[in-house]
Amino acid sequence: GEDVEQSLFLSVREGDSSVINCTYTDSSSTYLYWYKQEPGAGLQLLTYIFSNMDMKQDQRLTVLLNKKDKHLSLRIADTQTGDSAIYFCAASPGAGSYQLTFGKGTKLSVIP
Amino acid sequence: EAGVAQSPRYKIIEKRQSVAFWCNPISGHATLYWYQQILGQGPKLLIQFQNNGVVDDSQLPKDRFSAERLKGVDSTLKIQPAKLEDSAVYLCASSLDPGGGDGYTFGSGTRLTVV
Numbered sequence: 001g002e003d004v005e006q007s008l009f010l011s012v013r014e015g016d017s018s019v020i021n022c023t024y025t026d027s028s029s030t031y032l033y034w035y036k037q038e039p040g041a042g043l044q045l046l047t048y049i050f051s052n053m054d055m056k057q058d059q060r061l062t063v064l065l066n067k068k069d070k071h072l073s074l075r076i077a078d079t080q081t082g083d084s085a086i087y088f089c090a091a092s093p094g095a096g097s098y099q100l101t102f103g104k105g106t107k108l109s110v111i112p
Numbered sequence: 113e114a115g116v117a118q119s120p121r122y123k124i125i126e127k128r129q130s131v132a133f134w135c136n137p138i139s140g141h142a143t144l145y146w147y148q149q150i151l152g153q154g155p156k157l158l159i160q161f162q163n164n165g166v167v168d169d170s171q172l173p174k175d176r177f178s179a180e181r182l183k184g185v186d187s188t189l190k191i192q193p194a195k196l197e198d199s200a201v202y203l204c205a206s207s208l209d210p211g212g213g214d215g216y217t218f219g220s221g222t223r224l225t226v227v
Contacts, residue, residue: 041220042116043155043218102155105154
């Protein structure tokens with residue numbers, strides 16, 4: 001089955017860019033997602049990319065997909081203290097199965 | 113638009129007791145999911161409903177877990193009897209597009225502690 005891997009921690013200074021990386025194993029993954037989870041809260045969908053795209057930009061967020069290497073990244077420009085949270089990468093195979101497989105999450109700490 | 117509603121917010125029970133969680137998805141969302149999130153891990157799918165039918169329950173421990181969505185709207189997830197390893201946050205999510213293209217909307221979850 002699908003396996004999604006992420007580094008567990010990332011620390012950046014306020015105003016810098018953050019880059020969170022993710023790798024997945026199933027090359028047939030159709031949709032790839034980034035979710036944000038703040039303490040005690042559910043998961044908030046930040047953005048997603050369809051597998052036939054290389055890049056997607058949405059305000060401060062840029063998603064890059066390298067389908068050959070099965071590598072996904074999320075770049076947050078001008079990182080703010082409010083961006084401190086756990087970020088989850090998730091993959092969906094599509095094609096009749098829409099189960100999301102999540103990574104363990106990357107905890108982003110923003111230093112003022 | 114109202115979000116995905118879940119209750120209770122927290123629950124503490126003793127092992128071997130039973131517990132039930134409730135979820136009301138976003139109006140019009142035909143697809144409903146229950147995920148289990150153990151501390152320090154990503155959520156894991158337990159069961160997926162399309163309207164009132166089960167699409168995928170391959171990872172649901174059926175000897176102790178059950179779920180239903182009788183009228184194709186709200187859903188309940190039950191654990192009977194609970195074990196210590198069931199301590200987790202149980203997240204409900206819904207989506208309009210069963211293909212996942214719009215992503216899922218998650219509720220705030222029910223935090224279960226089994227002692």
